[in-house]
Every structure is written in structure tokens, then in C-alpha cells.
Amino acid sequence: MKSSDRPLSETYDVALLDLDGVVYIGYKAVPRAVEALEKARAAGQRLAFVTNNASRTPSAVASILTDVGVPAGAEDVVTSAQAAARLLAERLPAHSKVLVVGGMGLRQALYEQGLRPVSVASERPAAVVQGYDPGLSYGLIAEGTRAVRDGALFVGSNGDLTIPGGGGRIQPGNGALLRVITAATGVEPIITGKPERILHHESILRTGAQRPLVVGDRLDTDIEGAHNGGSDSLLVFTGVTDPMEVLTAPPHQRPTYFAQDLTGLLVPHRGVETEGDRFRCAGWTARWEGDRVALTGDGDAYDGLRALAGAAWSRETPPEAAALSSALQRLPLGRSG
Numbered sequence: 001m002k003s004s005d006r007p008l009s010e011t012y013d014v015a016l017l018d019l020d021g022v023v024y025i026g027y028k029a030v031p032r033a034v035e036a037l038e039k040a041r042a043a044g045q046r047l048a049f050v051t052n053n054a055s056r057t058p059s060a061v062a063s064i065l066t067d068v069g070v071p072a073g074a075e076d077v078v079t080s081a082q083a084a085a086r087l088l089a090e091r092l093p094a095h096s097k098v099l100v101v102g103g104m105g106l107r108q109a110l111y112e113q114g115l116r117p118v119s120v121a122s123e124r125p126a127a128v129v130q131g132y133d134p135g136l137s138y139g140l141i142a143e144g145t146r147a148v149r150d151g152a153l154f155v156g157s158n159g160d161l162t163i164p165g166g167g168g169r170i171q172p173g174n175g176a177l178l179r180v181i182t183a184a185t186g187v188e189p190i191i192t193g194k195p196e197r198i199l200h201h202e203s204i205l206r207t208g209a210q211r212p213l214v215v216g217d218r219l220d221t222d223i224e225g226a227h228n229g230g231s232d233s234l235l236v237f238t239g240v241t242d243p244m245e246v247l248t249a250p251p252h253q254r255p256t257y258f259a260q261d262l263t264g265l266l267v268p269h270r271g272v273e274t275e276g277d278r279f280r281c282a283g284w285t286a287r288w289e290g291d292r293v294a295l296t297g298d299g300d301a302y303d304g305l306r307a308l309a310g311a312a313w314s315r316e317t318p319p320e321a322a323a324l325s326s327a328l329q330r331l332p333l334g335r336s337g
Contacts, residue, residue, distance in 0.1 A: 001309060002256050003271025008234060008264065009040040012213035015265060016078075016203050016231075018194075019051045019061070020163055021217035021239020022262070024068050030238045034069035036262035045265070047076060048207045050214075052158035052193040052221060054081035054131025054174070055103040075206075080157040080193030083202040084129050085109035087192050088155060092126050099123070099152065101144040101181070102131035106157065121146035130181065130189065131157035132174035141177075145184045154181065158193025160221060162240070170240065194221040200229030215262070217241055219253040232256040234264055243305055243333055247312040247324050254313060259302060260333070270303055272310035279310030286311040286327065293319075295327035304331045 004011050017023060023033050037047060049065060049072060056064075058077035065072040084106065088098060092115065100106045100117045106129055107117040118125050121143045128144045148154045160173035178189055192198040194216075204212065212231050216222020217239025226233035235241060235255035246258060257269045273280045278287045283299030286307040293311045295304060308327055312319050 001254075001272060001306060001313075002232065002269070004257070004269045006268060007043065007266050008213060008257065008269070009043040009045040009266055012045065012211050012232070014046045014048055014207050014209035014212045015040060016048050016050045016200075016207070016209070016212050016214045018216035018218070018222050018239075019049055019065075020053065022215060022236055023049065023065065023070060025239075027064065027068065029068040029070070030261060033238075033262045036265055037070050040262075040265045043266075046207065046209075047072075048078060048203060048209075049076055050078045050194075050199065050203050052080045052132075052160055052174070052199070053163075054079055054084065054105045054109075054157035054193075055133045056105045057108045058082075058105075060105070078199070078203045078206050079105055079109065080199055081105040081109040081131055082112075082206075083192040083199040084131070084155050084157045085113040085115065086202060087190070087198060088115060088127055088129065088153075089113035091153065096127070097123050097125040099125040099128045099144055099147045100131075101128060101140050102136065102157070103133035106131045119143065121150065121152075124150070125152050127153035127155060128181075129155045129157065130174065130178055132160075132163070132177070136177060141180055145181050148181055148185045148187050154185075154187050154189045156189035156191050156193075158199075158221075159189075159191045160193070160218075194218075195224035195228055197225075197228045200225055200231070204229075215265070219245060219249050219255075223249075223255050224253050226256075227252045234259060236261050236264060237333070238262075243331075244321050244324065244328060246305075247309055247328070248318050248321055250318055251313075254309075258305070258309075270306065272306050274310065274314075279307050279314070281307040281310065288314075292323050293327045295330050301331040301333050305333065 214226035284297035
């Protein structure tokens with residue numbers, strides 16, 4: 001973890017924001033997200049919305065954002081479909097045919113890169129690209145399988161096994177759907193979305209960010225992707241990750257900062273001071289006592305969580321949940337989602 005004496009909205013020039021579970025869930029804004037993003041923009045931070053969801057075009061994503069209260073244009077959106085299309089354009093001759101197992105977001109991105117989307121294997125495509133689409137049909141998956149078996153390059157927009165749904169439900173993501181073609185062909189896809197560096201690089205190219213901050217709710221995509229891209233990150237607890245998962249995360253999935261929700265962009269973040277076997281953050285102190293961590297003190301619950309993270313992350317091997325559960329129960333951590 002790092003500390004920041006100034007609000008993150010003043011420290012980082014561009015916030016690369018995940019969408020589902022961070023800005024909105026379903027078609028409803030996450031509580032306090034709209035107001036937080038408005039204030040971050042007013043502080044001079046540019047907002048870019050980076051999504052692994054390849055089903056929608058940037059214009060469609062911008063329209064959803066505007067509808068939920070966050071004004072945005074297509075130029076503010078970066079998708080895994082755009083990253084996949086750039087990769088294919090770099091590997092294939094101009095005007096090559098690409099079989100699309102997915103929606104309009106992928107097709108538009110391919111057109112923009114000078115490639116020809118097709119829907120059947122009989123067109124003998126040079127590549128197959130698959131992205132999340134809630135209306136994906138068995139027939140289209142079968143066409144993709146045939147083309148991959150015939151030697152087409154296989155690219156997946158992202159490998160998320162799950163996505164958040166309304167009411168706290170967890171639904172299958174594109175990673176789960178990719179396994180169908182992989183199981184039928186034995187071919188693993190090239191993944192372009194988070195946590196791979198390809199989408200992070202696409203985001204930097206499109207925004208011109210000099211000091212980006214990756215903001216997300218998932219350790220295995222958003223935070224790991226920030227590590228892969230060499231950027232700092234802010235984890236918010238409005239999506240699929242809970243505090244215990246953060247405390248027990250491996251080093252490559254540990255965020256630079258964390259906060260309850262997007263209001264974490266608007267405030268400074270205290271650091272953790274280490275004194276021997278004690279890890280202090282504001283009014284809280286965590287320390288190892290045998291094979292468990294004890295937490296004492298009071299104050300802001302997220303300062304207590306930072307102290308706990310300092311203790312948990314001090315070990316070479318990520319600790320088991322049992323070592324931290326009693327200490328974590330002392331913290332009244334709320335969730336906005």
C-alpha cells in the first residue's frame with residue numbers, strides 16, 4: 001500500500017474505471033458513484049471507463065453511463081473489443097475475415113481496424129474472436145469451433161469467469177463461455193482484456209494518461225491488470241470482492257489503495273507505519289500473536305483494514321482466513337453495493 005497526502009483525484013491525471021460493480025450494477029448507479037465522479041472531474045481528473053464487456057459499442061456504453069447520471073462520450077470508453085481488434089489488426093493482413101462469436105461491440109471494433117467481420121466458418125476466416133454477449137447462440141459457438149479446428153487464430157476479449165448481476169447475483173462471464181470452444185478444440189485463446197496488459201496499453205494509448213489510476217472491484221482482473229501495466233490501483237468494495245479476499249490476496253493482486261466506494265477518489269489515504277511487529281494506521285494497531293492477528297484501537301474502519309493489511313501482507317505466504325477472521329470482525333465495514 002501507498003499513502004497519499006492529497007485526494008487521489010488530484011494525484012492521478014486519469015482514472016481508468018471499471019464499470020460493472022464500480023460505477024453501476026445492471027442499469028442502476030452504485031450509491032454515491034455519480035456524485036463522487038462529478039467531484040473527481042471538478043478536481044481536474046479525467047475519467048475513462050474501461051470494460052471487459054465486449055458486447056456493447058463505446059457509444060452504447062457512454063449512453064448507459066449518461067442515463068445513470070455520469071455524462072460520457074464514446075471517446076471516454078475503452079473496451080476489450082477494441083483491444084482485441086487492435087491485436088488482430090497487428091497480426092493479420094488488412095481486410096482479413098474474422099469470425100465474431102459475440103455482439104456489435106466486437107464487429108464495430110473490427111471495422112474500425114480495417115478487418116471484415118463474418119459469422120460462418122465457410123467464409124474461411126483467418127481468426128475467431130469471442131466476447132461476452134447475453135444473446136450468444138449455440139449455432140454461433142459451433143461456427144467458431146469449426147473455424148478454430150480449421151486453424152483460425154483464436155482470440156478472447158476477456159477471461160472473466162463471472163460477472164455481477166442485479167440483486168447481488170453472480171452470473172457466468174465470457175471466460176466461462178470461452179471454455180466451450182476450448183473444450184471442443186483443445187485450443188486456448190489469446191486473451192486481450194483485463195488482467196492482460198493489452199487492454200491496459202489500449203487505455204493508455206486512447207487517453208494519453210501520464211499517471212493513471214486503475215479503479216475496480218475485482219482482484220483477478222482490475223488489480224492484477226494494474227500490476228501487469230505498472231500502474232497504481234484503487235479497489236472499491238461495491239462489487240464482487242470482500243475485505244477478507246484483499247487480506248489474503250497474493251502480492252500481484254494487492255491494491256495500492258482501497259475504499260468503501262468511489263468516494264475514495266476524493267480523500268487522502270493514510271499509510272501504515274511499521275514498528276517492530278506492530279502495524280499502525282491512524283488509531284488502529286495490528287500485530288501477529290502466534291498464528292493469528294490481533295487488532296486494537298478505534299477510528300475509521302478502513303484505517304483498521306489498512307492496519308490489518310499491513311500485518312497480513314508482511315508474511316511471505318498469504319495468510320489463511322482463520323488467522324484474520326477475529327480481527328476483521330472488529331471492524332464495522334459497510335458496503336455500498
